[in-house]
Amino acid sequence: MSDDLLMMLLADARLPVAGHTQSGQLEAAVRSGLTADQVPVFMRSRLASVVRVEAGTAVVALHRLRAGLPLEPVLDAWAARTPAAPMRDTSRTLGRALLRLVRRLFPDSTHVAEVAGLKRPCRPLVLAAAAATGGIAPTSLGRLVAYDDLQTVASASLKLLPLDPLDATSWVHDLLPEAERLATGVAPLTEPHHIPAPSAPQLDLWAQTHAHTTRRLFSA
Amino acid sequence: MPEQTTRNTPSRLILTESERESARSNEPTRHGLTSERADSTPSEAARGLRIGVCGPVGTGKSSLIALLCRELSADLEIGVVTNDIYTDEDARFLRSAGVLDPARIRAVETGACPHTAIRDDVTANLIAVEELEEEFAPLDVVLVESGGDNLTATFSPALVDTQIFLIDVAGGGDVARKGGPGIERADLLVVNKTDLAPYVGVDPVAMVSDAGSVREGRPVIALSRTDPASVEALVTWVRSELTRHRGGALVPADPGPMAPHFHAVGTSHTHEHDHQHA
Ligand SMILES: Nc1nc2c(ncn2[C@@H]2O[C@H](COP(=O)(O)OP(=O)(O)OP(=O)(O)O)[C@@H](O)[C@H]2O)c(=O)[nH]1
Ligand SMILES: [Mg+2]
Numbered sequence: 001m002s003d004d005l006l007m008m009l010l011a012d013a014r015l016p017v018a019g020h021t022q023s024g025q026l027e028a029a030v031r032s033g034l035t036a037d038q039v040p041v042f043m044r045s046r047l048a049s050v051v052r053v054e055a056g057t058a059v060v061a062l063h064r065l066r067a068g069l070p071l072e073p074v075l076d077a078w079a080a081r082t083p084a085a086p087m088r089d090t091s092r093t094l095g096r097a098l099l100r101l102v103r104r105l106f107p108d109s110t111h112v113a114e115v116a117g118l119k120r121p122c123r124p125l126v127l128a129a130a131a132a133t134g135g136i137a138p139t140s141l142g143r144l145v146a147y148d149d150l151q152t153v154a155s156a157s158l159k160l161l162p163l164d165p166l167d168a169t170s171w172v173h174d175l176l177p178e179a180e181r182l183a184t185g186v187a188p189l190t191e192p193h194h195i196p197a198p199s200a201p202q203l204d205l206w207a208q209t210h211a212h213t214t215r216r217l218f219s220a
Numbered sequence: 221m222p223e224q225t226t227r228n229t230p231s232r233l234i235l236t237e238s239e240r241e242s243a244r245s246n247e248p249t250r251h252g253l254t255s256e257r258a259d260s261t262p263s264e265a266a267r268g269l270r271i272g273v274c275g276p277v278g279t280g281k282s283s284l285i286a287l288l289c290r291e292l293s294a295d296l297e298i299g300v301v302t303n304d305i306y307t308d309e310d311a312r313f314l315r316s317a318g319v320l321d322p323a324r325i326r327a328v329e330t331g332a333c334p335h336t337a338i339r340d341d342v343t344a345n346l347i348a349v350e351e352l353e354e355e356f357a358p359l360d361v362v363l364v365e366s367g368g369d370n371l372t373a374t375f376s377p378a379l380v381d382t383q384i385f386l387i388d389v390a391g392g393g394d395v396a397r398k399g400g401p402g403i404e405r406a407d408l409l410v411v412n413k414t415d416l417a418p419y420v421g422v423d424p425v426a427m428v429s430d431a432g433s434v435r436e437g438r439p440v441i442a443l444s445r446t447d448p449a450s451v452e453a454l455v456t457w458v459r460s461e462l463t464r465h466r467g468g469a470l471v472p473a474d475p476g477p478m479a480p481h482f483h484a485v486g487t488s489h490t491h492e493h494d495h496q497h498a
Contacts, residue, residue, distance in 0.1 A: 018343040020331040097343045159332045215306040219329040219344070 006134040010127070011147055013155060018097040022090070023156035023218035024149060028206035031213070036161040040171045043153050047146060047178050049200035053081045054091070054124045055145040056186045056195035059138045061128035063190040065111045071118060071125060077192035078122055084204035086211035090220040091122040098126040102133075109133040142183030150175055156218060264381075268299075268359040269465040270349060271458070272375035274338065274402060275386030277368030280412040280443075282310045284386065284454075285363050287445060289319040291455045296360040296462075299352035300325045301345060303334055303367040310365055324356055334367025339477070342379040349379075361462065371400040377472035382461045385475070388412040393422040396431035404434045405475035408441065408457055415444040 013019060026034070029042060057078040064071055082088050099116055106112050106129075115121050115129040124145065131141045154168040189195065210220060273281045282302070289298055298320060302310035304327070311327035314320065326348045330337035337345055349362050364380055366373060375383045385402030387395050390413055396403060403409055409431050414424040424442050431440045439457060443450045464470040 014340070016341040016343055018341060018347070020333045020336050020341060021329050021344045022331065093347065096347060100343060100346075156331065214308050214312070216329060217306065217332045219331070 003134060003136045003140055006130075006136060007140055007144060010130060011144055011151075013151060015101065017101055018094065018219075019148075019152060020155075021219040022094070022152050023160065023220065024153045025203050025206040025210065025220065026153050026156045027160055027216055027218045028210035028213075030160045032206065032209075036157070036163050039153065039157050039161070039163075039168075040175065043150055043171060043175055044178060045200065046149055046153065046203070047175065047182055049198045050082070050087070050203060051146055051149045052182060052186065052196045052198055053078065054122075054149070055142040055182055056189055057081075057122065058124035058128045058131070058141050058145050059186045060189050060192055060195055061115075061125045062131050062136075062138055062141055065114065065128055065132040067190075071114065071121075073192040074195075075118060075121065075125060077195050078124065081195060081197045082122075083199075084207040086207045086220060087204065088122070089211075090207075091124070092120040093219075095121045095123040095126045098123055098130075102126060102130045106130070106133045137187075138189075139183050139187040142186045143179060146179035146182045147172075147176075150179060159217060264468075267353055268297075268362050269382070269462050269470075270362050270364065270380045271461070272338065272364050272366065272380035272383035273386065274366035274369070274373055274375060274383065274406075275410075276371060276391065279368075279386040279388040279391065280410075281365045281368070281386055282313045283445065284384070284410065284412070284443070285365055286314055286317040286319050287451060288361075288363065288455070288458060289314075289317075291451065292361065292458065293320060297356060297358065298324065299349070299356055299359050299362045301348045301352065301362065301364045302327050303330050303337055303345065303365060305330070305332065305334060305367050324352060326352060330367055334369045335373045338364070338366045338373065338375045338379060340376070342376050345379055361458070371395075371398075371402065372477055374402050374406065374475040374477065377474045381465055381470055381472050382407040383475070384408045384410055386410045386412050389414055389417045389422045389424055389427065390420050392420075393427050393430075396427045397434070399434045401475040401477055403431060404436075405438065405473070407461070407473065408439050409435060410454070411440065411442045413444060414442045414450070415446045 024046060026042065034042060057074060061071055061074045064074060079088055082091065102112050103116065109129065111129040111132040115125050118125065127141065127144065150172045154172050157163055157168050158165055186196070207220060210216060273285060275281060285300055292298060300314060300320060302314065302325065304310040308327035311325050314325050315322040328337065328344050328348045345364060349364065352362060353359050364375070366375065374385070383406050385406035387403065389411065396411065411424060411427050411431060417424045428440050428442045441450060441453050441457065443454060445451065461470060
């Protein structure tokens, strides 16, 4: 079986993994003045920064799961590249959410068991376990991480801003080549120190501010 | 690196040995869901009773939870999860009511999808419930307040063991008769704020009897926080659900989102099984 169907399943917004609680910092950005027409730029800037870290982490973890190498250095490398504590917390909570699902889908997977045995694995590691179990290739895994982020922001934008849903989806569509570039860029990575280390201080600040606001719609 | 934890993202997300153990087994449980559902505890009767509280906006969900905390916290360990649209309004109300340690009240963001968070993707709520259960173990009861939604929202049996649906007399005397999944099939229907009945021109007795006729014998309580007998009836119901849960006799019943339809012979059912309509 090709990995297409499993990819579709994992990329589906209807997946019960708490995706609807996330805005990818868009809520905080909107609160600080980001407008509807700036959402595509916002999405692109995530692809250039936090999403590269998450995708790189996932791909390196996938390689190490398949090679039987320890995952702790990957988790450390990811944490070092994710300086905002609320962002780390969010990824770990989403990792826990996804783990509920993948343990159900792959009860006998040693890869899933290995990631479940880590202390608070981040989401990319759990995705890597699913990919290792389901035969998803590194490039596909990178695509999955990038695509999921685009759709998370697009779908949150409809809750936060006066938008036509067709616009939001066309933004995702227009950024697909960018997502593809990201995926092919991280696919060959195998070592934790290979994981890209870009910085996006504004996203970090938004994440931190958001964690302390009340009356928010989204968890992050 | 030191993990700075934020108010709403608790630090304890470590899987316990028993969680990992239960993840490995995939036995169907008594209600047909697999053991993944009781993620953090090996046995469902061993963990606390999870009670859902839902119903339209302003019918008194938070007040009822505060009331239960006040009445039960002397001898029961309680936790509360809230789902207000703007995250922590309910949590703040409950914290300020001073009836429970504020750390035991957790707000879950639903991304403006209160219905989704209790029905088709209960993950965020389940994680919050499990974290409370882990942190304050052993909890006897966890109360989950849904974000005020419409009359069709009910809890998934994957999230709660039993559920209370609230309507109030101020919403009008017709609400009970109109029915809906929560009104008809929640484990308990509460018709709240009966003290207001004279001011809104509603007959609470008729409202309860309307509700009784669509509920096929399921319990209805006409409640007012100013009426001690009604409060006592509510507390008695909660305690009896807890006893049934501990004895393993409480099987979560899904009120479902579907309205039952009526056949010529007068029997009603929901679409749980396939059949052809002529
Ligand atoms: N008169 C009277 N008022 C009540 C009673 N119970 C609750 N209320 C009032 O009803 C209003 C709404 O109560 P809440 O407990 O906030 O209702 P809720 O269902 O949690 O509301 P949302 O979370 O916003 O959906 C408040 O002003 C309460 O004081 C009651 O028994 N009698
Ligand atoms: Mg409330």
